[in-house]
Amino acid sequence: MNRKEQIIEALLFLCGAISVLTTLGIIAVLFFQTIEFFSEVSLKDFLTDTQWTPLFAIKHFGILPLVTGTLLITLIAIIIALPIGLSIAIYLSEYSSKGVRKIVKPLLEILATVPTVVYGYFALTVVTPFLQLIIPGLSGFNALSPGIVMGIMIVPFISSLSEDALYAVPSSLKEAAYALGSTRLQTSLKVAVPAASSGIMVSVILAVSRAIGETMIVAIAAGQQPRLTFDPRVPIETITTYIVQVSSGDVPNGSLEYRTIFAAGLTLFVITFILNNISFYIKKKYREQYE
Amino acid sequence: MSNIKKTSTKRQSEIVSAESTTAINEKLLGKNPSKPMKKIEIKNVHCWYGDFHVLRDIEMAVDPNTVTALIGPSGCGKTTFLRIFNRMNDLIEGFRLEGEVMIDKKDIFSRELRVNELRKKVGMVFQKPNPFPKSIFENVAYGLRVNGITNKKIIAETVEHSLKQSALWGEVKDKLHKNALGLSGGQQQRLCIARAIAIEPSIILMDEPTSALDPISNSKIEELIYDLKQKYTILIVTHNMQQAARVSDRTAFFYLGDLVEFDETKTIFTNPKNEKTQNYITGRFG
Numbered sequence: 001m002n003r004k005e006q007i008i009e010a011l012l013f014l015c016g017a018i019s020v021l022t023t024l025g026i027i028a029v030l031f032f033q034t035i036e037f038f039s040e041v042s043l044k045d046f047l048t049d050t051q052w053t054p055l056f057a058i059k060h061f062g063i064l065p066l067v068t069g070t071l072l073i074t075l076i077a078i079i080i081a082l083p084i085g086l087s088i089a090i091y092l093s094e095y096s097s098k099g100v101r102k103i104v105k106p107l108l109e110i111l112a113t114v115p116t117v118v119y120g121y122f123a124l125t126v127v128t129p130f131l132q133l134i135i136p137g138l139s140g141f142n143a144l145s146p147g148i149v150m151g152i153m154i155v156p157f158i159s160s161l162s163e164d165a166l167y168a169v170p171s172s173l174k175e176a177a178y179a180l181g182s183t184r185l186q187t188s189l190k191v192a193v194p195a196a197s198s199g200i201m202v203s204v205i206l207a208v209s210r211a212i213g214e215t216m217i218v219a220i221a222a223g224q225q226p227r228l229t230f231d232p233r234v235p236i237e238t239i240t241t242y243i244v245q246v247s248s249g250d251v252p253n254g255s256l257e258y259r260t261i262f263a264a265g266l267t268l269f270v271i272t273f274i275l276n277n278i279s280f281y282i283k284k285k286y287r288e289q290y291e
Numbered sequence: 292m293s294n295i296k297k298t299s300t301k302r303q304s305e306i307v308s309a310e311s312t313t314a315i316n317e318k319l320l321g322k323n324p325s326k327p328m329k330k331i332e333i334k335n336v337h338c339w340y341g342d343f344h345v346l347r348d349i350e351m352a353v354d355p356n357t358v359t360a361l362i363g364p365s366g367c368g369k370t371t372f373l374r375i376f377n378r379m380n381d382l383i384e385g386f387r388l389e390g391e392v393m394i395d396k397k398d399i400f401s402r403e404l405r406v407n408e409l410r411k412k413v414g415m416v417f418q419k420p421n422p423f424p425k426s427i428f429e430n431v432a433y434g435l436r437v438n439g440i441t442n443k444k445i446i447a448e449t450v451e452h453s454l455k456q457s458a459l460w461g462e463v464k465d466k467l468h469k470n471a472l473g474l475s476g477g478q479q480q481r482l483c484i485a486r487a488i489a490i491e492p493s494i495i496l497m498d499e500p501t502s503a504l505d506p507i508s509n510s511k512i513e514e515l516i517y518d519l520k521q522k523y524t525i526l527i528v529t530h531n532m533q534q535a536a537r538v539s540d541r542t543a544f545f546y547l548g549d550l551v552e553f554d555e556t557k558t559i560f561t562n563p564k565n566e567k568t569q570n571y572i573t574g575r576f577g
Contacts, residue, residue, distance in 0.1 A: 098384065172421040176483070179377060180434040180490060181411035190437065195424055 030269060033262035040256050046263065052226035052242075054260045055251075061260065063267055065226035069236035070268075073147045073218055074211040076232060080151025081207060085158025086200065090188045092159070093166035094174075105160065112156045120220030123149040128221060141223030141235035150217050157207040158200075165199020166192050198286035205279040209272040215240035239268045328396065330355040330494065330524045331376065336390030338371055340383065345371050347548045349390070353541075355493075358516060358525045360539035360556065362532070364576065367545040369528050373496050376526065377413040378406050394494065411438065414487035414523075418499040420479035422471035422486070427454075427463050430471045430482055434490035449489055457485035458515055477508020484515065488523070495519065497527040501534065513538050532572055536560050544568045 038046070041061045049062025088108065092101050128145040132138045169192045177187040193200065223235025224245055237245075243261045251257045331353040338346040346368045353359050361369040371380060378399065380386045392399050399409055411434075422430050431450040440446060450467075454460040459481040463474070471482055480500060487495060497516070501509040516525060516538045529535050535542055535556065542559040544552045544567070552559060552568045563569045570576055 170421070172417060172419060173423060175379065175382070175417065176421045176423065176486075177433075177437075178382065178407075179379065179410055179415040179417075180437065180486065181407045181409075182437045183407050186437045190433070191423060 027269075030262055030266045033259050034266045037256070037259040037263045040259075041263075050228045052237075054257050055246075055249075059256075061263075063239075063264065065228045066237060066239045066242055066264060067267070068228055068230065069143070069222070069226065070212055070238040070240070072143050072230055072232060072236065073150060073222060073238060074208055076144060076147025077150040077154055077211045078204065078208060080148050081154045081158050082204060084151075085155045085203070085207075086162055086193075088155070088159040089162035089166055089200075090193070092163045094184055094188045094192065105163070108156045108159055111153065114153070116153065116214060116216040117220070119149050119153050120146070120217040123217055123221035135233065138233045139223070139235050141221065141225075142233050143222055143236050144232040146217045146221040147232065149221070150211055150214055153214070153217070154207040154210055157210055158203045161203030161206065162196070162200045165196035165203070168199070169195045198282050202279045202283050205275050205282075209275040209279075212275075213240065213268065213272055215244060219244045239264050243268075328355075329353065330357075330395065331526075332391075332393045332396075333375070334391045336375070336388065336392060338368070338375070338380070338389075339385075339387040341385040345548055349550045351543065351550065351553055353524060353526070355524050356520055356522075357540040358520055358527060358538050360535035360542045361526060361528045361545065362530075362535050362542060362571070363545035363551075364571065365530075366547075368548045369543075369545045370498055372545065373498055373526055373528050376494060376496055377410045377415055379415065381406065411490050412492050413494045413496060414490070414492035415496045416480070416483050416487055416498070416500045419503050420476055420483055422474070422479050422482050424470065424472055426468045427471045427474070427482060428467040431485050431489050434486060438490060450485075453485040453489040454482075456488055456519070457481045458511060458518075459485055475508070477504045477511060480504060480508065480512060481515065484512075484519075488519070492523065494524045494526070497525065499528050499530060502530060509534075532560075532574075544571060546571070 046061055046063055048064070049060050050064055051060035051062050052065045053060045088104075092104060096104065123146045127149055128138070128140060128142065131142075131145055131148075135144075138144065166188075173191055173195055174187055177191040182190065218238045219241045222238060222241060224237050224241060225235045226237040226242065227234065229236065242264055246257065246261045329352045331351070333352075334350050336346060336349040337344065349372065361373060363369050374380045375388065375392055376394065376399070380388070388400070394409075394413070397404065423433060425433070428450055431453050432446050435446050435449055451460065451464075454463060459478060462478060463482075471479065474482060480503075484495075484500075501512050504512070513534060516527065519525060527535075527538065539556045541554065542556045543550055544559065544563075544565070546567050552563060552565045554564075559568060560572055563572065
C-alpha cells in the first residue's frame, strides 16, 4: 500500500517535472542558438539597424522593423479591445442582472476559443476587402485589418478579467457612491473602475502579451515585409510571422539565416516575459488593498 | 367655450373647498397651523425580500430637526427600514415595497422622482467607515463633483466647511491630499459624515455609525450627532441602548418586522407601554 502511494507520488512529480523541464529546454535552445547567432552578428547591429533582410543577398539584421510591426498590430488591437472589453465588463458588473451575466460571460469566452486561423482568414477575406472600400490605398496585406480582428479576439481577455476585478470592488464603496446620488455610470467610472484599476491593468497586460505572441492572424493577413513604419495601411511583418516564414521555408539547418529565428524568438520571449512579470507584480502589490 | 369656463370654475371651487376642509379639520383636531410639517411620513409600509416579509404595516411620522433612534434585536428589519428613505434597498434583487413613503410631502417612489436626486437629499453614513480610496479632499468633494459642480473655489470652501462641521478639520487640514485610508477608523467615519453633509442633504441616515469604533471616537460622533440636529433630520440605527438614550429625541422599537413602539425616548426608556420593549431595553433578550 505504502509502495503504491510512493509510485503515485513519483508519477505526479514526473508530470510536473516534464512541464518545467520542457520550459527550461526551450529557454536553453533559444539561448544557445542565440549565442551562436551573436557570434556572427553584433548586438549593436541587431538592436539599431533599421533593416531586416537575412534572406536577401545584402543581409541586414536589425530587429527593429519586426518589433515595430509587432507593436503596431498590438497597439491597434488594444485600441479596439480596451474600450469594448471595459464597456462589457462595466455592463456585466454594474448593469446586468445575475441571469444575463451568467449567460453572457461564457458566451464571450467562446470568442477566445475560435481557432486563430479562422480569425486570420476572416481578416484577409472579409475585413480587408471591407476596409478597402472605406480607405483608398489600403494594401491587400496590411497591419490595420489583422490588428482590428486581433482586437476582437482579445476582447474576452480584457472583459472577463476586468469584470472579475470590478465585481471584487467592495460593495460598501459602491453603496457609498450610490448614497451620494451617483448614477450607475458615475459609480462605475468614478469609483469602481479606479478601485479596480490594478486588476484592469493586469487584464490589459495579459491581453497585450497574448497579442504580441499571436501568430496565425498576422501570418495570414499582415504580409511578410519587414518595414520600419507606423503606417497601418501597408504590409508589415511581425516577429512571429518571420519565424513562421523561415521555419516553413527551405533555410538550411545550422546556417546564420536559420539562427535568426532563435534570436527573434528570444526577443519575443523577453518581451512577453517582462510583461507577465509586470502583471504578476501589480497583482501582488495591490491584492491586499481592501483586506 | 362656455364648457371650458364651467370646468375651470368647478375646479376652482373644488380647490377652495379642499382648502377650507383642511382648515376646518385643523380647527377640529386642534392642530396648530404654525407647527412645522412632518419631515417624513410613512403609512402601511410592507417590505419583502423575495418571499420573506421583512417589515409589516409600518406607520411613522418624524419631525424635522430631530434625532430618531431605531432599536431592536438583529434581523428585526431596522436597517431595511432605514434604507427605505434613500431607496438603497432597490439595489437588492428581489426587494419589494408596498405602502406610502413621503418626504416633505412628496412620494419618494413616484415615477417623476429620480432616485439619484432623492439620494442627494437623503445622505447616509454606514456601519463600517467606507471612504473611497482617494485623498481626504476628493472624498468630500466627490458628491459635489457628481452633482456637476466644477468651480474650484466653491469646492474648496465646501470641503473645508463640511470637515469643520464634522469636527475633523483640525486633524486633517495639513494632509488633505493624503489617502483617506490612512486615517483611523473614527476619523474615517467622521470623514464619511463630512462627505455626506457636503452635498447639503436634509436628512441623514446612520446605520450603526459607531459600532466599529473605539469609545473615544464613539463619543465624538455622538456629540457630532447632537450638533448636526440643528440643520438635519437624523435617523440612527443602533444596538447601543445608552447611545439611543443619549442622542435621540424619539425612539422606535422594532421586533420581527413590526414597529412595536414609537415614542419619546424618555418614555421608551423609563415607561414603555409594551412588555417586549421593556424586556428588550432592560436586556432580557436581543
